[in-house]
Amino acid sequence: MRFYFDSGTERCYGTRVAVKETxxxxxxxxxxxRLPNAPGECxxxxxxxxxTVxxxxxxxxxxxxxLEGIQLH
Incomplete structure (x- = not known):
């Protein structure tokens, strides 16, 4: 499956997915x-x-x- 969404620039923002299957x-x-190693100004x-999932x-x-109520780390 492919999901589409709005985001910022790739050098500043990253994406991950959480999936729960039954x-x-x-x-x-x-x-x-925001990425941990992103520049100070984006x-x-x-x-x-x-x-893609x-x-x-x-x-x-x-x-x-x-998926609701996920815990972010």
């Missing part, structure tokens, strides 16, 4: 944040970004939804 559903969260540029099993009839 037999009946696939929940996905895209997490965007421009306020908006870009369209995407991320691979699942353990084919989606089939499973419901795909937003």
């Amino acid at each position: 037999d009946t559903s696939v929940e996905v969260a895209t997490i965007v944040g 421009t306020l540029e908006l870009r369209k970004a995407s991320v 691979k699942t353990d099993k084919p989606i089939g009839e499973r419901k795909v939804s937003h």
Whole structure:
């Protein structure tokens, strides 16, 4: 599956995903944040970004939804 979202420049912002799969559903969260090694000043540029999520099993009839309440580290 591919998810599309807005993000900042690649030199300043990174993306990761969290996925929770069951037999009946696939929940996905895209997490965007400033990179630890980003320069001190980042421009306020908006870009369209995407991320591909691979699942353990084919989606089939499973419901795909937003993953709520994830713990950020």
